[in-house]
């Protein structure tokens with residue numbers, strides 16, 4: 001495969017990997033960590049049918065749709081899409097996201113809504129913006145500064161905490177770096193540079209993540225824990241499948257850990273490395289109640305569209 005083919009394989013891996021990871025983690029969400037000798041390796045049914053993606057991917061598809069239709073990260077348009085998703089009665093929605101979106105549907109502007117919710121709960125640094133941020137990396141992977149700005153804007157529509165914002169820049173910088181051909185160490189250093197200055201606690205967690213012991217990982221909905229799990233999983237595995245199996249079997253916020261780890265591992269190993277059985281099982285609907293069903297090939301087409309948006313004359 002030539003360099004262009006490799007880039008294509010990696011950007012496709014981001015979209016398919018994120019959705020597959022979400023679906024793989026879905027039945028394990030809120031559970032305890034699996035026994036290390038009894039790891040789940042197949043897509044099981046949970047509160048949704050086997051292979052079904054969740055709110056993580058639905059909201060990522062809202063981000064992707066605004067990028068494709070507007071041609072850039074338009075926060076007003078994206079906030080409306082989040083509000084429309086919330087109005088379509090999603091089966092699951094995070095606490096912080098719900099607090100912001102319930103204000104948006106009354107007509108409150110997104111910037112005052114997000115600010116007000118942050119003031120109400122200044123300690124809240126959930127992973128709700130991180131889980132949906134990968135489409136921004138696909139649209140801006142060629143331009144580090146544009147990637148940084150759009151990643152910040154995407155996050156701040158709902159999540160104002162500096163740790164949430166920095167985590168979104170960090171993840172997207174790693175994804176962009178992988179697409180351009182970096183290895184794991186290089187991508188990590190590129191991300192440290194682009195997301196600088198990182199909040200101290202987050203920087204510390206990321207630096208320690210590769211050497212953590214499995215029993216130390218909590219994998220909660222705290223954005224710091226999600227990034228920690230994803231980086232630990234990548235450093236302690238040698239394939240897409242093994243990275244994902246490590247991440248989702250930590251239980252707790254397994255679907256979001258799966259989505260974030262899946263985006264990264266998909267970018268690192270390429271779409272062909274994603275097990276066929278997982279790809280073929282992938283399913284979900286977006287917009288909700290629209291009858292528009294998404295399979296893995298739809299994520300491939302979406303990734304191609306996003307990753308070449310800014311190449312057009």
Ligand SMILES: [Mg+2]
Nearest residue numbers: 054055056255
């Ligand atoms: Mg979810």
